[in-house]
Amino acid sequence: MTFPTGPVTVPDVVDHIADGRDVTAVWVNELGGTTFSVGAGAEFVKVYPDEHAHLLAAEAPRLRWARRFTTVPEVIDSGPGWLHTRGLPGRSAVDPRWADEPRTAARAIGAGLRWLHDALPVDDCPFGRPSWVPRDAPAADRLVVCHGDACSPNTLMADDGTFAGHVDLGDLGVADRWADLAVATLSLDWNFGAGDFQAVLLDAYGVAADAERVAYYRRAWDSADDGAPASAG
Ligand SMILES: Nc1ncnc2c1ncn2[C@@H]1O[C@H](COP(=O)(O)OP(=O)(O)OP(=O)(O)O)[C@@H](O)[C@H]1O
Ligand SMILES: [Mg+2]
Structure with a gap:
């Protein structure tokens, strides 16, 4: 990765x-x-x-x-x-171009996820839940079509710092939006180090942090990682 x-x-x-x-x-x-x-x-x-x-x-x-x-x-x-x-125009949020501008990257990732979750129709989605999301997950805050591997490298950004597109959709499926948000915020730590980037991402998405759901989906993500996740970007 x-x-x-x-x-x-x-x-x-x-x-x-x-x-x-x-x-x-x-x-x-x-x-x-x-x-x-x-x-x-x-x-x-x-x-x-x-x-x-x-x-x-x-x-x-x-x-x-x-x-x-x-x-x-x-x-x-x-x-x-x-x-x-x-090829889609734009470069990955972890491209060196954004290394010194982690807040801009976090904002684009959050905005991109909001765009995705609002755009994809759950009722018409022919795919089940992402491979790593437990069957018995708690009641959803909001059921959406999740990216499924919402790690930073999978968001593309335009040169002006805005969201440009998503790649790596092999695990796309229906789940609580916190499945994506938990992984997206966690991935910021791996890719950009410490900072208030998680808050920036959630603010750009337009939601207040839900510590319980974040912890639940990070645990699910981590335990799937011991097996054979669809992706790990
Ligand atoms: N069609 C495309 N247009 C623009 N960039 C792309 C495209 N496909 C892939 N990329 C670039 O290549 C990188 C790797 O692609 P992708 O994430 O699909 O591969 P992967 O090996 O499944 O990743 P992971 O490490 O997350 O498993 C992306 O982060 C993106 O920068
Ligand atoms: Mg990837």
């Missing part, structure tokens, strides 16, 4: 898709998956090892569905262990 530091082998499927255009490895996750930018961000190809290929198979239909309502990548094609999308 970081920017690649050494050379990365370009898989044949990425080479084939690139067809001579520039290829850059932009992200390596903890499952051994790599995301490549093709043609300077015009397109992206995410490649996962065989044992995690089902996670990409889950992401393609979720992107296609969510794209009807909000800004997420367009799926160009997908196959076993790879997902090819059109």
Whole structure:
């Protein structure tokens, strides 16, 4: 779950898709998956090892569905262990561009989640709950279609600091909005260190902190992480 530091082998499927255009490895996750930018961000190809290929198979239909309502990548094609999308303008909230402006990033993440939760229709959602959300979760504060992996790197920001889009929707599903908010605020600590960023995120979302639900969903997230979460960005 970081920017690649050494050379990365370009898989044949990425080479084939690139067809001579520039290829850059932009992200390596903890499952051994790599995301490549093709043609300077015009397109992206995410490649996962065989044992995690089902996670990409889950992401393609979720992107296609969510794209009807909000800004997420367009799926160009997908196959076993790879997902090819059109690039969205914007860079990840953990891009070095925002390292010195964590409050701006926290605000964009909060605003982005509010946008997502307001835009996606629960009643029409064909997907169940995110893999890590317990079946017997407490009564929802507000049931929404959750991102499912609301970590900071999965929010894209425009250069003016506003929210630009969501990526990494393989675990999108219906749950209490606090499932996303608990992970999104926790992830700020990992990515930006100590500060009042959590309050900034919740303020941009437009909700007062709910310590009990936050603790519950962080516990659920952490215990799923010991097993095989859909993602961990
Ligand atoms: N279509 C796209 N447009 C713009 N940026 C993208 C696109 N797809 C991927 N990215 C960039 O690549 C990064 C990795 O993509 P993504 O989060 O989908 O991969 P992942 O390996 O599942 O991540 P994680 O570590 O969260 O599991 C994103 O944070 C984003 O910066
Ligand atoms: Mg990600």
